[in-house]
Amino acid sequence: MIKIENVIKKNKNTTILHDINMNIPKGKCVGLIGHNGSGKTMLLKAICGFTKIDSGTIKVKGKEIVFGKEYIKDSGVIIEHPPFINYISAWDNLKILANINNKVEDKDIENTLLKTGLFNDKDRKVKTFSLGMKQKLRIAQAIMEDPEILILDEPFNGLDRDSVANLQDILMEFKLSGTTIVLTSHDERHIEALCDEVFILEGGKSIEHKVLAHA
Template sequence: MNIVVDHVTKTIHRAVVLQDISLNFESGKVYGLQGENGSGKTMLLRLMCGLIYATEGSVSVNDRRLGKDLDFPESVGVMIESPAFIDEYTGQKNLELLAGLKQLISVSDIHNTLQAVGLDPNDKRTFKKYSLGMKQRLGIAAALMEKPDLLILDEPTNALDEQGVAMIAQLIRKECQRSALVVVACHDADFVQSVSDVVIQMQAGRVTSVIGK
């Protein structure tokens, strides 16, 4: 998968939230977005997965323009902001409900994904009884479970302990190894540096630097 962000500007209620951004993203790499709150990281993620469209410029996925040739990338796993699930369902049942929309994976696949993020597939607790860390892990599992070509994670380390942060770092590298395109926005600079092949620094809606390694 290849994503091209070409001279993109995004305006919301007359406020410019992204300004003249041009970037290229390729499969098999992890791209880390760094910047303070309000720097434009989440807006850029929303543009890349088709949740919003550019006011000026374009975002293209494999040479197909979002908002014109397709609504959103065909194979994408997304976790942006706080994970939202049905409070009365278990983690397993919530993921089964989501998986039923596309019917790409089995119950066994869901089982394995829950285990990979450190959750017990047989846990009978409902989502509303989950801790913040467990809710975060379930959100990560939902993004991962269908093995998407594009994986977008916004602040994946929120509410995770040191063991959980190490777990998500390992999962991100595994996704990269299977040639997924991974884009991570995170306030934790050390985490971004440790998992990313390319680090993109943002400030006030602009890209200020792109550093590859």
């Protein structure tokens, strides 16, 4: 599903990604682990086509991803802090997004809000949301159109214990239905619960690849 070959990414005189190679099969959940600055977020941006790489190739479903030309398709993405329209409701934010591709109807938006635990707050303006509620809305944006691929950078950030368990259930459901998932988490328990494979990054290099026992 996602093939990364010899990817190098530089920023001026600093190499952020060093010769990264990964093969992520369809329907698998792959975790990226590493300290801040290890290159995890930059790699996710490169997979999506949100940043230019200096050399190497990234292919998704056989099509090369090229910054400014070809971006990832049929995907749900959480990278850093996707913007909301803060002065309108959670429902309206999702409705505007849904109108871009016209893949989902109002009942699908409703189901997504129920699934993520936001239904009772759907009419509240996003500017009144807590950090955890905003994270749930990011998750709702990512999963609403039932994508083939989920690219999730620290999706558990800001969530309380019950919401973490709920998100784990949501992601497991997607995985079992054949969705390909790439995620990062600073808490290795999330990785171990969900992922089939793990890549450990350090200083922009992939220093270890592990296949987990339940894969």
